[in-house]
Amino acid sequence: MTTKTAHIVAHSHWDREWYLSFEKHRMLLVQLMEDLIETFENDPEFTNFHLDGQFIVLEDYLEIMPHRSNQVRKLIEEGKLIVGPWYILQDEFLVSSEANARNLLIGIQASEQMGGYAKIGYFPDSFGNMGQAPQLISQAGIEVAVYGRGVKPVGFNNEIQSGNEHTSKYSEMYWESPDGTRVLAILFANWYNNGMEIPVEPEKAKAYWAEKLAAAEEFASSSELLFMNGCDHQPLQKDLTQALKTATEIMPDVTFRHSSFPEYIQALQKAKPQSLDVIRGELRSQWTDGWITLVNTASARVYIKQQNVKSQTLLEKVAEPLAVMASLSTGIYPRHELLYAWKTLLKNHPHDSICGCSVDEVHREMMTRFAKSQEVAEAISVQSARTIAESVDTSGFDADSALPFVVFNTSGHRRSNVIVTRMDVERRYFDHQPPHEKYQEFKREYETFDSNDWVVLNAEGKQVEAVITPVGPTFGYDLPDDRFRQPYWAYQVDVELHAQNIPGFGYHTFALMPQSVIGESVLSELNTPELVTEQQVMENDYVRIEIAGDGSFTMLDKVNGRNYTGLGIYEDTGDIGNEYMYRQPDQEAPLTTQGLPAQIKLVHHTSLKAVYEIVHNWELPVGADELLDEEIRSMVPFRYRKSRRLDETREVSIRTELSLEKTGRSVGIKSYINNTVQDHRIRMLFQTGLEASHVTVDSIYELAQRPIQPEAEWRNPSNAQHQNAFVSISNGREGLTIANKGLNEYEVLANQNTIAVSLLRGVRELGDWGVFATPEAQCLGQHILEMELISHDLDVIQSDAYVQAYQFPVPWTVQQTSVHGGTLPATHEFLQWEGDHLAFSAIKRGESNDDMLFRVFNVSSETTSLKVTPSFEAKEVYESTIVEEQGETMKVADEGSYVLNVGPAKIQTIGIQPTTRLI
Known part of the structure; x- marks a missing residue:
């Protein structure tokens, strides 16, 4: 009589790129898939293979072997090849909330088109797990999560500590999101290779299974035991059937089954294990010694992270909102183009890619993918903005002299900022004419151009405070729909203005005009107090910034009286770790710019904005000593390295720009670092002086509360x-x-x-299981790093400061147009919405229908109310999900508005079906 069942799941964890480039890994993937297809054909007892929970491996394979498409589809439909639900296996924390959601949506839809997907939230090797994972996968109809990191199993003989939500007696538990969504969770307590390379020879098999069964039983909550037959890029075990027959012969009291996740989960649920622990929220290995969290991948190759944020922001907060706005006028939505841009971006999101912990070849290719995704997003944004601007009625401006332009806010929340846009005052086309002569002629005509003769008016005809700066003749070209390209010279100016109270999904229209055609009644005496009141001091009605001789600064919040000192100091330490983990040399004291004289000068000063430049020429150690090379060659674990930094130094130039706008309680910080040294980390320090036990951090669909002091088990000097x-x-x-x-x-x-805040980290090796040099991970050369320091009352949620923080990376979109009639008013909001403590996440058209999908999430722990008011006629408004499923229909509350209660930490999607369908 058998007492336990060993479920053997055949798989291979497939990192698309890591210690080899993508294409080299792909050649191994082709071989794996070819072996797999052959084994399915020749061994009827080889029942299934788990394809790592990600669909993209099929795309990668079929791009090389398209003739296998029908065979692969048949295997999926028969349940032999188990794919999805993800498109790629992402690092959850280093990509945006929307990127996590789109990864799931795209993966499910692609898998369904090939025959179906496994309803398993699969997180085998994420470097920590997001707290909202249960809610995210549950919205996709997935009620089980399988993962490898973040929770510490303690085994049968240990008691769970009181209040400890990140350990479990068993490898099976329940995992609960901040909103209360709970799923069954299965931890790879003995990793996802605990059943790899099973011996066929009886004596070896006996020893193998004695060890493996005991290890699994130590944490299992039932007699249903999970064994993962594979590992990273593991070739197929072709004799698995024979190996399991051997196991059955030598251990008749155990049922050995070539199983699958669906079969194992069904058996586990049938066994009804009792007293499973509940873990809650983020799983970041908090209850460990802190040495193997891999968290410092967050600062490896910062240039990768910067490009990722730029790409995500362009898609989520610019291209998609503008495309939705434009589609309401044109009936056309670039669904396929956006999907291509998203998939191109997602290919950079696997954990070994976005984490910056691969060989240099991998990250070079990533930069090309980022560029491709950005170029598509930018093209869609420009075309959409142009389409909308052409529909805006600008006839209220003077037809002979006005130069209208439309300022779009796509951040989702109402917004005010100082913006700068470049405008054409006049264009001279030179097709079939010598361009050089045309340029000289144009330049001469504009030698007397005086920007003081120009003003900016809003749509109501009132003067707006603005600063106009000449740029000069610049080359440009049109690409008409019905003609050959049209090159021109344009005389351009930069227009700096304060865009105030622009709706979250809308625009305001302005016009640049010569004063000579404007009546005196329009021109007004604008209130223009000086932003620079003393030497090295900037202030407005809300804050005062005072810069010290060493470049650090003080911020006085005039609203609440709080004074913050010692802000903006740079810190440099050695780093003898690797791309995964930071390791400061033993007994090394950090170097800082505190007390280091800086060159300080005012570089921009208008009535709208002031900018001070701070320059440090900082002598830093050139790198680690030769011992580090030897320790890397001999694979000394990073924790035990004895290398130190050299005494020799080299100058590292850091130029900092501090900027203050006319209104607002924040200061902009832009650091230009010319990194000339190696094996180090540069951070900027913000001494807050605030008494607090925790910080609030933007995480995935939540503002996570994290303790400042690490848990008792933590031993890593860095937290x-x-x-x-x-x-x-x-x-x-x-x-x-x-x-x-x-x-x-x-x-x-x-x-x-x-x-x-880490700005830059340079290391010389990949780390992990081998010796892989990564010279480009030293991040030598010029880097531009941007932050915004926001002062506020209360906390970030109660003050709504989170809105400004979310808006910071979102660029404004400005489109110049002409004076013309149109179907849209000069000022417009396409979709009005309101709700306390709700953060905007996305607005898009559906992937499989024309409905508008609008998503927010509740950043608080209290239920709030969401009110949505479309500016267009809606046939139906309904609750939806991350995977765009239609739920309960919402009823009109008043004046075309729809109201819905949104629970604590809830991710809420609303579907809106316009009466007009797309083409």
Whole structure:
């Protein structure tokens, strides 16, 4: 009589690119798939293969072997080849909330088109797991998660510590999101290779299974035991059938089954294990010694993270909103183009790719993918903005002299900022004429151009405070729909203006006009107080920024009286670790710019914005000593390395721009670092002085609360953590929020609760299981890093400072147009919405229908109300999900509005079906 069942799941965890380039790995993938197809044909007892939970491996394979498409489809339909639900296996923390959702949506739809997918939330090797994973997969109809990191199993003989939500007695447990969604969760307690390379020879098999069964039983909650037959890029075990027959012969009291995840999960649920623990929220290996969290991948190759944020933002917060707006006028939506851009971007999101922990060849190719995705998003954005602008009625401006332009806000929330846009005052086409002569003629005519003779008017005909700066003649060209390209010279100016209160999905129209054609009644005396009041001081009605001789600065919040000192100091330490983990040399003291004289000068000063430039020429150690090379060659674990930094130094130039706008309680920070040295990390320090026990961090569809002090088990001297858009600290009365563009690592230091944001980290090796040199991971050369320091009352949620932080990376879109009639008003909001503590996530058209999908998430722990009011006639409005399934129909509340309660931490999608269908 058998007492236990060993479920053997054949698989191969497939990193598309890592220690080899993508194409070299793909050649191995082709061989694996060819072997797999042959084995299915020749061995009827080889029943199935788990294709790593990601669809893209099929795309990669079939691009080389398209003639196998029908065979692959048949295997999927028969349940032999188990694919999905993801498109790729992402790093959850280093990509955006929407990127996680689109990865699931695209993966499910692609898998369905090939025959079906496994309803398993598969996270085998994510470097930590997002707290909202249960809610995310549950919205896709998936009720089971399988993962490898983040939770610490303690086994049968240990008690769970009181209040400890990140350990479990068993490898099976329940996992609960902040909104309360709960799924069954299965941990690879003995990793996803605990059943690899099973011996066929009886004596070896006996020893093998004695060890493997005991290890699995140590954590299993039932007699249903899971064994993963494979590992990273593991070739197929072609004799698996024979190996399992041997196991059955030598251990008749165990049922050995070539199983699958669906079969194993069904058996586990039937066994009804009792007293499973509940784990909650983010799984970041908090209850470990902290040495193997792999969190410092967040600061490896920062240039990769910056390009990723730019790409994600262009798609989510610019191209898609503009395309939706344009589609309401044209009936055309670039669904296929956007899908191509998303898939191109997602190919950079696997954990070994976006984490920056691969060989140099991998990350070079990633930069090309980022560029391709961005170029598609930019092309869609430009075309959509042009289409909308051509439909805007600008006839209210003077037809002979006005130069109208439309300012779009696509951030999802109402917004005010100082913006700069470049405009053509006049164009001279030179087709069939000598361009050089045309240029000289044009330049002479505009030698007397005086920007003071021009003003900006809004759609109501009122003057708007603006600064116009000449640029001069510039080459440009049109690509008409019905003619050959049209090159021209354009005399251009930069227009700096304060765009105020622009709706979240809408625009305001302005016009650049000569004063000579405007009546005196229109021109007004604008209130233009000086932003620079003293030497090295900037201030507006809300904050005062004072720069010290060493380049650090003080921020006084005039609203609440809080004074923050010692901000903006740079810190440099050695790093003898690798792409995965930071390791400071033993007994090394950090170097800082505190007390280091800086060159400080005012480089921009208008009534709207002031910018100070701070230059440090900093002598830093050139790199680690020769011992580090020897320690890497001999694979000394990074924790035990004894290398030190050299005494020899080299100058590293850091130019910092601090900027202050006319309104607002924030200061912009832009760092230009010319990195000339190696094996080090540069951070910027923000001494907050705020008494707090935790920080609030932008994570995936939530603002996570994380303790400042690590747990008792933590031994790593560094307690760096992931962030997405921002990190924030508050004492309950006042707070500071630091927004960023692609700076995914922070740490809170004990001294005055100082927040350290990693700007740059250079290392010389990949790390992990072999010796892989990565000279480009030293990140030599010029880097531009951007942050915004936001002061506020209360905390980041209660003050709504999270809205400004989310808007920081989102560019404004401006489209110049002509004076003409149109179907759209000069100022317009396509979709109105309101709701306390709701953050905008996405607005798009459906992947399989023409409905508009609008998504927000509740950043608070309280139920709130969402009110949505379309500016167009809606046939139906309904609740939807991450995977765009239609749910309960919503009823009109009043004046065309629809109201819905959104629970704590809920991800809420609304579907809107316009009465007019797309072409």
